Amino acid sequence: MFGDLHLSLNKGVSMKSEGDVVTLERDGHRISIAAAGHELAAAVKELSAGGVTLARLSGDPVRLPMLMRRLARGGWLRYSIMDGAVVATPVARPETEWPALDPEARYVLSRFAYLHRDGDTLLLRSPLSYLEVALADPRAIALVARLAAPRPYDELVETDLDAQVMRLLRHTRLVCEPDGEDDEDGDPAIRQWEFHDLLFHTSTREGRHDRPTGGTYRFRGEIDPLPAVRPAIGELVALPAPRAERPQASLFEVLDRRRSIRRHGERPLTKEELGEFLHRSARLSGAFTAGEEEVGRRPYPGGGGLHELEIYVVAGKCADLPAGLYHYRAREHALGRVSEMTAPAEALLRDAAFSTASPDSPQVLIVIAARFQRLSWKYQRIAYSLILKHVGCLIQTMYLVATALELAPCAIGGGNSELFTRALGESYFTETSVGEFALGTRPDREAEE
C-alpha cells in the first residue's frame, strides 16, 4: 500500500481560493480547480496547509484520484515519506504514471542515478528523472546501497519503510527493472547515452531542472570579474601585422575549398604566416566596459562578448620561432614565450600526431584554453556548454583563415588537459585546454586520407 505517502504542494506553488474555485500558480503557470463538490477544493487546501497522506485524503473515489494524477503530472505536488526523511520534488513536468512494483521482479538503481550534496541535503538525482529525492535517513541510503546490483524485490525490501522508499524511487525512475520493459539498456537510444553526456545535456538545457539558468551574475559583489584577456605571460615575441596586399579569395570560394589536411610540408611555417593566422582568427580588435565587465570584439562570435578563450601555440617546427610553448597576446597581437619545448609540451605534439594518425608531429599545435571563471561569473548552469560552442566558432574561423592562407588545418577532437596544465603551470580549475587544432604548411603533393 502507498497510503503513507505524504503529499503537499511543490515548492514555489501558491494557492488562491475564490468561492468553489481554487487556483494554483507557479512561475507564471496556473491551474484552476473548479470544485463541483467542495471536497476537491478542500483536498487542495489540505495539500497547501502542510500536506496530507494519501490514505487520509477523502473524497469522490473517481474524481479525487483523477485530480491527484492531474496535479502530479503537472508537477504541482511533492511527495514525502518517513516524516519528511525522504522527499521527492518534481524539478520539471513529470510525464510518467506511477509504475507498479512487481514483488516477483528484480530491481536495480538506474545507471544514471547519482548522489550529490546540495547545501546540507543529500540528493539522489538522475537526468532521466523529473523528480529529485532528498535522502535524510540512513535506512533509505542503505536501501540505495543494496540497489547497486540487480536484486529480487524480496531481498531489497525488508521493512515497510523499504517498500515505501522503493515505490518512490521507482516512480522517479531512479530504480529500473533490468529484466522488464523498463530495462534502460534495452532501449537503444538510452543505451547509447553515457551518464556524463546525458547529465550535461539535461543540466545545461532548460526543461528538466528548476535551477536558475543564464546570466544571473551570482558572484556580483563577492568576486571581481576577470578582464578581457589573461595577464601577459612569458617574454614578449613581436608578430608582424598581416600583409595588406594578399589576394582576396571570396568567402564562398574559401568555404568550398576548406578541408582538413593532416600532413604538413617540408617547408616549416613562418612566423609571418603564424602571425597572420592568429591575427585573422583571434585578435582582440577592441574592448570596452559594459557594466562591471570588460567585453571585447574578435573575428569569431562569443556569448556576452566575454571571449574567455585563450590561444596557445606549441611550436614544433616553425621557422624563425624557437621551439616551445607560446601564449597569443590577442590585444597586442604578439606572442609571450611561456617556455622552451618541455616534456609535457612535446607530449601534446605527439598526442596530436596520434589523433590525426600522422607519422610526424604537427608543425604547430594550437591549444585553445578557457578561463572558466570569465563565463561562470556571469552565467549559471550554461557556462561550460557555452565554452564548447565558442570552441566550435573559433575552430571554424581558424579553418577558413588557414584555407584562405593556403595552410594545412585540422581540428582535433580530443586533448589532454592535464598535460597542458603541466606545460602551462596554471591551475587546472582556472584555465586549461578545451580544444586543439593542428596547423602547418601544405604538403607538396597533398597526401591526404
Ligand SMILES: Cc1cc2nc3c(=O)[nH]c(=O)nc-3n(C[C@H](O)[C@H](O)[C@H](O)COP(=O)(O)O)c2cc1C
Ligand atoms: C571538432 C572536430 C574534431 C575533429 N577531430 C579530429 C581528430 O581528432 N583527428 C582527425 O584526424 N580529424 C579530426 N577532425 C577533422 C574531421 O575528421 C573532418 O572535418 C571530417 O573528416 C570532414 O573532412 P573535412 O574537414 O576535410 O571536410 C575533427 C573535426 C572537428 C570539427
